[in-house]
């Protein structure tokens with residue numbers, strides 16, 4: 001049987017831009033939904049089906065990314081959830097290493113916001129296609145042309161509008177599809193109605209004139225469509241719509257199926273591995289621990305990159321060279337833990353893990369052991385000094401710390417000489433998960449002293465020493481013993497740079 005093509009994507013957005021609403025609407029459009037229930041518990045009053053973790057239940061949110069599948073237009077679409085709000089963590093970033101396309105959702109009132117920008121950087125680093133959905137068109141937002149300019153300038157990326165709004169907010173009449181010369185009419189009962197522009201009699205003359213003016217301007221001053229640029233993430237196709245009103249979502253999805261990238265060759269051990277290769281390969285992009293003390297099992301999330309995955313197959317674990325049989329493979333649909341029998345490149349498989357896997361591990365078959373490129377370490381923005389409450393537990397404390405750092409739960413830094421432990425994270429949630437697991441798995445109570453530092457800069461050139469540590473900055477060493485300066489804020493960073501012009505600093509992004 002011919003396998004359906006795969007399109008695997010994640011949404012990058014700032015909290016409240018409409019990611020959840022858009023995801024729900026997209027899922028409704030696809031037949032045969034298998035949803036992991038990412039609908040946030042807080043709002044619906046129900047818990048997500050993926051709440052394996054106590055902590056998730058307590059907070060009523062979905063802590064770690066789950067994956068949804070839908071079939072649309074003979075394509076299997078895999079949606080990887082990227083937790084936003086308080087549950088933003090390194091896993092959110094790591095998820096973006098496992099997708100082939102990103103969909104950027106922007107609130108038309110607010111434009112590009114901080115978290116979108118951070119997530120965008122990961123996509124830029126990977127050069128994957130980015131499709132933009134400008135949401136909340138039923139609200140009075142920024143001018144469409146200004147929004148395009150904002151994307152171009154802030155993200156250094158060309159835009160290509162696929163449709164164009166006719167009015168906005170209370171004046172919203174419809175969206176004009178540029179390639180089809182049709183208008184999708186906005187109506188209160190959310191029924192989809194698409195007519196050729198010529199037959200859009202409900203438009204007033206001034207609305208038609210404004211549309212003509214805008215489209216002429218786009219034709220003259222806008223960019224020319226380039227499939228190559230879209231593929232490389234240098235140009236983003238832009239769609240306007242309203243997720244809440246289910247307006248423009250279907251036309252977005254129709255185009256998405258064409259524009260989104262299929263699984264691409266990925267670099268492993270210096271060579272590109274084609275998804276069509278007969279040998280199976282994949283990499284672990286996150287590990288989710290079960291917070292239930294009765295079920296200690298962890299789930300390693302594996303992105304299949306080449307060949308096909310079959311339950312029970314024997315694979316090699318590249319980091320250790322060990323052979324292992326994958327007979328306990330599961331899809332991550334947590335409620336029923338449906339067993340995955342086969343999976344194709346682009347798919348995600350959840351594997352039971354009793355401590356064998358680390359984030360970034362490669363599994364493969366074939367003659368040669370290959371290793372997918374190392375998972376980047378993302379620049380942390382939150383730091384805390386940690387100690388064990390009970391000094392007698394130092395053995396478990398060090399063991400737990402080492403294990404959790406290796407697994408990728410948290411980043412660890414040490415001060416020179418005294419070797420105090422400083423942990424770093426991109427989101428507060430990672431601290432909570434770390435504390436919880438140290439207590440439940442290693443029986444160690446942790447003492448945290450949250451630090452006010454927010455910026456980490458790797459020292460790439462010049463001399464630094466501990467005398468530079470003061471109330472505003474601190475010198476630490478990362479796991480590879482590279483010197484890193486932690487700063488309180490942009491101001492203390494600039495101050496330091498002015499005083500120490502010989503010291504070159506890099507953000508994590510530059511070197512990781």
Ligand code: GDP
Nearest residue numbers: 015016017018019020021135136242243244245
């Ligand atoms: P997320 O945090 O990005 O997942 O955002 P949600 O999907 O939870 O949406 C945040 C809020 O914006 C909710 O109250 C939604 O109902 C609302 N919202 C989402 N899409 C639209 C839209 O198209 N128009 C309007 N007016 N509100 C929307």
